Amino acid sequence: MGPKRIVCLTEEPTETLYALGEQDRIVGISGFTVRPTIARKEKPKVSAFTSAKIGEILKLQPDFVIGFSDIQADIAAELIRNGIEVWISNHRSVEGIFEYIRRLGALVGAGDRANAYADELRRGVDAIQAEAAKLPHRPKVYFEEWDSPQISGIRWVSELVQIAGGDDIYPERAVMPLARDRILADPSDVIGRAPDIIIGSWCGKKFRPEQVVARDGWNAIPAVRDGELHEIKSPIILQPGPAALTDGLEALKVIVRRWASRQD
Template identity: 25%
Template sequence: MITSFPQRIISLVPSQTELLFDLGLAERVVGITKFCIHPAEFCRHMPKIGGTKHFHFDTIDGLQPDLILANKEENYKEGIEQLQQKYPVWMSDIYTLEDALHMISEVGKLTGTQSKALEISVQIQTAFAGLQAVSRKKVAYLIWRNPYMAAGSHTFIHDMMVRCGFENVFADHVRYPEITPEMLADANPDYIYLSSEPFPFSEKYIAEFKEICPESIIKIVDGEMFSWYGSRLRLSVPYFRQLLELLA
């Protein structure tokens, strides 16, 4: 049990690492993953405990955390269970904006930063309340190549798509289904969004998808805006507005 506010925090989740910084907790963070990149100057010099799905347990032991922040989807069960034998581990499980706001509130309570957490949550809620969705466009959101993988339902990405007014053409699939070129062609999306993460899609892949769906508009999108569920959500709505203006 956590009996006092933690002073040595490890974050195993990039979006939650950024949240800790924005809550004013930089001096209490002692370790992060190699995928934690925001804010850059802060993350560059922090001790790295491995990746989100492969922890360096000896490094973690050396850091002696009194709180570890993790996430059900982004981290791996066996590693988390091993850490739980030694340390307090707080797990988030996020599929919707409401889940994200609850996580921000809970991290604020855990760390004694409730007022700042509330401030961030209100900023996010206000921004999303003013988001004007466009008429429904059929969208396929790709996160991986070889094999192709898309965002289906019961994902945070899906919730962001719905809030933009998009129809997720793979909403009848749960989580992150593997899809074939034939499945993509049959879905006949108006837009194919190639996410910048976790696979680093770039402009060079557009022609590949144009061959599969000649009538679709293919666009590289910022994966952080669709999938990071911490304080970075304050930047998502302005990004979505720019995206939606191109569809108007």
């Protein structure tokens, strides 16, 4: 039961529906989708993140469109005006991701499978958190979503850093749901917070550590001094879906463990 022709405007519903074995319901996806790789081969790409091919979506005759966040509000409004049912999720936390998976599963009549999948993901997250609790040292971590202007990490990323064994230097900013509220008005503030690790995930473009090193005064930061500048690709950490809880968290774990191993 449930909707039979679904358009996914972001990656996380696509990845979730494939994981639940409900991929046949998907008739269109985001052009930024990279997980699972097969989706790019077999599903038409009809949207970016802030824009969509409304005409192409309507030709697909969807009975349900799934998007994410206020940034897609205009897309949603246009589709609604054309008589399409739209669900815009707006979760920003690790717990929100788990609940998102359960809700999406229930909407397509796969509630039991979604609950089992969410439980499986939680076991993986809990295992990493338990390992992290044994670390003798916890690094201070600066996570940067964008470089110009500099934007610190969103809430689920901050929480995953904590789960992996680090401490986000901007937890007070992480709770701000909108990117504009996480812009660093004074980038030199990072110097004073002295992160041990800097992680870049510049959404849609390659992280350039040499540009970070060249910032005025940043050579005094422990992470820069010690060469602890790392990239995590945005598709596995900045999508609030299964990828963040699996490959994204695993990447954070590896970075933190390597740092911790060098402290003794």
